[in-house]
Amino acid sequence: MSTPKLQQGDYHVPVLVREVIAFLLTEKSVTLVDATVGDGGHSLALLEANPHIRVIGLDVDPQSLAVAQQRLAKFKNRFLFVNGNFRHMTSLLTANGITSVDGVLADLGMSSRQIDRPERGFSYLDEGPLDLRLNPSLPQTAAELMAALEQDELVRLLRDYGEERQARPIARAIVQQRRRHPIRTTTDLRLIIEGVVRGPHRIKSLARVFQALRIAVNEELQALQELLQQAFTLLASGGRMALISYHSLEDRIVKEFFRAQALPCTCPPEFPVCVCGKQSQAVILTPKPVTPGPEELAANRRSRSAKLRVLQKR
Ligand SMILES: C[S@@+](CC[C@H](N)C(=O)[O-])C[C@H]1O[C@@H](n2cnc3c(N)ncnc32)[C@H](O)[C@@H]1O
Known part of the structure; x- marks a missing residue:
């Protein structure tokens, strides 16, 4: 199916773009995964913000992918489109020769284009x-x-x-x-x-x-659990994962997963010494979720339930 040429105003408006760039791009960033590429708004912003990175964009919806592909055509040397479910991230990336990444973004849910159809x-x-x-x-x-x-x-x-x-x-x-x-x-x-x-x-x-x-x-909730596990395993040391959720069920899963990675010893508090030997695997960079400010809320009503959480692998 061919995709009609779209104008700027036709695209899904990405949320928390400045915050995503600030958290996800570090001086070590080379390979990033946009696990929910949608209309490509976040990918576009990341690619424009740093000329040295490449982005692998996944989406389960072939229609979203067609739109993103058209929109990001000028970055074809630094952008790879993969149609698939992020719950299969490891195999989708491995099939493309990628076994380690520096950042993962997942902007969960659906795009305005999907809602409006x-x-x-x-x-x-x-x-x-x-x-x-x-x-x-x-x-x-x-x-x-x-x-x-x-x-x-x-x-x-x-x-x-x-x-x-x-x-x-x-x-x-x-x-x-x-x-x-x-x-x-x-x-x-x-x-x-x-x-x-x-x-x-x-x-x-x-x-x-x-x-x-x-x-x-x-x-969706099973897929999110699988995404979190696989994304964390794929992250290189110092790599970051940024999750944007839109309802409490998703946010709870993300919060608990982040906590579990960041937690050192999991022995019961009454144990005098640690016997589990577990060490913290990650640092939570957003003790409280980041939410859109008044300006973004006024400009984009659909951003009102967005919550961004970011984790850095040790
Ligand atoms: C909120 S939109 C992302 C918008 C995107 N950040 C942008 O700037 O245009 C969410 C996207 O995630 C995709 N998606 C949802 N669940 C997915 C999954 N399990 N695997 C891959 N893509 C998924 C949807 O098809 C949708 O295109």
Whole structure:
């Protein structure tokens, strides 16, 4: 599929760009991985900021990759595009002859381009198929997943991945509705949720249910765990990884992973001497997550939930 020529204003607006550059580029930086290249905004900024680095850009969505490829064409000698899931980062990089990197960026979630395409089904605001796959070749859409789950499994999905308080009544309404008519579109699902949660709370419930489905369809939390492990292993000594998350489930996983790497001894406090022998593997460079300032928030509403955490390998 050919990609129409895009203008500056058509691209996803990358968040916390200055902060990402400041944390990720060091005088040792040579090879960086942008694990979620999207429209290439962060990659572009990194490549422009330092003429000596090369960036390997991964994305699971072939459409994002096509856009980034076009946008970063002038850096073709310093930019390598790889279509794949970051949960396979080690094998994707090894296949391209790369076994060690100086920095990894992952800007999690989806891009504005994905959200704004009704045919992808990511937004409850637009009518479209209930798809929600980041990788269109995954075997199961959100509609198919919802049709297959038992009511209790739906409750767990909405609770675990959406932290939705009305999980049980929403799951019950889904099961009742699908007996009458298959739930195929974003509007089908939106109307069910709005039938259960009324008033201003319904907006948050809509967002949480769609988030839960997206996480489940794309196995996002499992993929994030795998990314963190592999990225950390691939980092050279002194290398850094920067993670931008957009909801508490992702942020918690990142925070706990960083803590575990930074922690020295894990012996119980009552032990007089250390018997585990564990040493700290990393330094947390952001004791508190970095969030967008007022200027960025005013310019880009979608940045409002972004949290950046950065870890440096010892
Ligand atoms: C927030 S956007 C990134 C935007 C990008 N930083 C930019 O400046 O345009 C997130 C991107 O990550 C991709 N993505 C999400 N999960 C992924 C995964 N497991 N593996 C690879 N890419 C993934 C999505 O397809 C999307 O393009």
